[in-house]
Amino acid sequence: MMLTLDDFDYFLPPELIAQTALPDRTASRLLVAGPDSLEDRVFRDLPGLLRAHDLLVLNDSRVLHARLFGRKESGGQIEVMVERPIGDHEVLAMVRASKSPKPGSRIRLMDAFDVEVIGRAGANEEFFQLRFPADASAVDYIERYGKLPLPPYIEHSADAGDETRYQTVYSRELGSVAAPTAGLHFDDALFAALDAKGVRRAFVTLHVGAGTFQPVREHDLSKHQMHREYYSIPQDTVDAIAATRAAGGRVICVGTTALRALESAAQRGEVKAGSDETGIFIMPGYEFRVADALITNFHLPKSTLLMLVSALAGIDTIRQAYAHAIASRYRFFSYGDAMFLSRAS
Numbered sequence: 001m002m003l004t005l006d007d008f009d010y011f012l013p014p015e016l017i018a019q020t021a022l023p024d025r026t027a028s029r030l031l032v033a034g035p036d037s038l039e040d041r042v043f044r045d046l047p048g049l050l051r052a053h054d055l056l057v058l059n060d061s062r063v064l065h066a067r068l069f070g071r072k073e074s075g076g077q078i079e080v081m082v083e084r085p086i087g088d089h090e091v092l093a094m095v096r097a098s099k100s101p102k103p104g105s106r107i108r109l110m111d112a113f114d115v116e117v118i119g120r121a122g123a124n125e126e127f128f129q130l131r132f133p134a135d136a137s138a139v140d141y142i143e144r145y146g147k148l149p150l151p152p153y154i155e156h157s158a159d160a161g162d163e164t165r166y167q168t169v170y171s172r173e174l175g176s177v178a179a180p181t182a183g184l185h186f187d188d189a190l191f192a193a194l195d196a197k198g199v200r201r202a203f204v205t206l207h208v209g210a211g212t213f214q215p216v217r218e219h220d221l222s223k224h225q226m227h228r229e230y231y232s233i234p235q236d237t238v239d240a241i242a243a244t245r246a247a248g249g250r251v252i253c254v255g256t257t258a259l260r261a262l263e264s265a266a267q268r269g270e271v272k273a274g275s276d277e278t279g280i281f282i283m284p285g286y287e288f289r290v291a292d293a294l295i296t297n298f299h300l301p302k303s304t305l306l307m308l309v310s311a312l313a314g315i316d317t318i319r320q321a322y323a324h325a326i327a328s329r330y331r332f333f334s335y336g337d338a339m340f341l342s343r344a345s
């Protein structure tokens with residue numbers, strides 16, 4: 001199947017881009033989409049869609065306060081978006097400035113501390129390597145002085161409400177610059193209802209990088225190169241997957257990040273515990289090794305995540321589901337509504 005970027009385009013009325021989170025996490029709408037059916041539900045209905053011995057796999061990454069502002073030595077204004085820490089005192093970051101900072105120069109951030117520009121980094125030199133002061137870790141500085149980085153399509157700066165609602169209730173491993181947003185719909189009461197149903201849960205960590213918001217620039221998708229992200233799979237999760245298979249349950253990924261972590265860890269067959277970086281690019285034609293179903297939000301046009309859900313559920317199913325969601329005025333993207341997708345047979 002020859003697919004191009006245009007195969008994953010759609011028109012979204014701008015007013016459907018959710019700008020704020022609903023007060024109740026589980027009040028979001030949930031579109032259950034299959035090859036022959038579309039069902040409008042509410043997220044708190046999820047226990048009725050699952051059965052005993054199913055396994056939810058969730059990404060426990062926590063969003064860093066990765067957005068920092070400052071000035072170059074020349075006085076020019078600068079914005080730093082941390083991509084990820086590398087070691088205790090250095091980070092990779094995107095830097096926005098009228099002129100790029102030079103290696104060896106220093107940047108004053110948040111009127112509080114200086115970082116040194118080591119040089120360009122990344123496959124296409126899209127990042128800068130920055131060295132933070134040695135008296136504390138880079139993460140400590142970021143968490144103390146930085147701002148929560150909301151996605152570029154959300155038009156307000158992060159406020160006190162976002163500090164709570166742009167983190168999952170189970171987040172614990174600091175490292176992402178964007179939330180694993182499918183998990184934002186869960187709260188403790190919903191987990192209690194799922195526990196009562198006999199639905200198990202396990203965790204992976206995948207730290208979402210700023211590259212998740214970068215557009216696909218290659219019309220020929222075979223030429224697209226994915227950004228790389230750190231992930232970790234604990235042995236407890238590997239064991240839970242094996243137990244789920246033995247009991248006849250389904251492995252249901254909560255979010256594309258959890259799915260990408262599991263599929264990355266299973267590239268040589270069965271899921272293996274451990275940590276690595278992944279640049280996995282999942283598009284139609286991909287053979288899934290782990291995921292049976294996926295809970296996910298709606299994704300941007302021409303994005304690799306729209307390609308991923310099309311690979312899982314089928315291109316026609318996703319096209320019909322998105323057309324229905326737009327006509328039914330679903331809320332889109334990070335603070336929007338959700339979908340439940342089963343893997344196409």
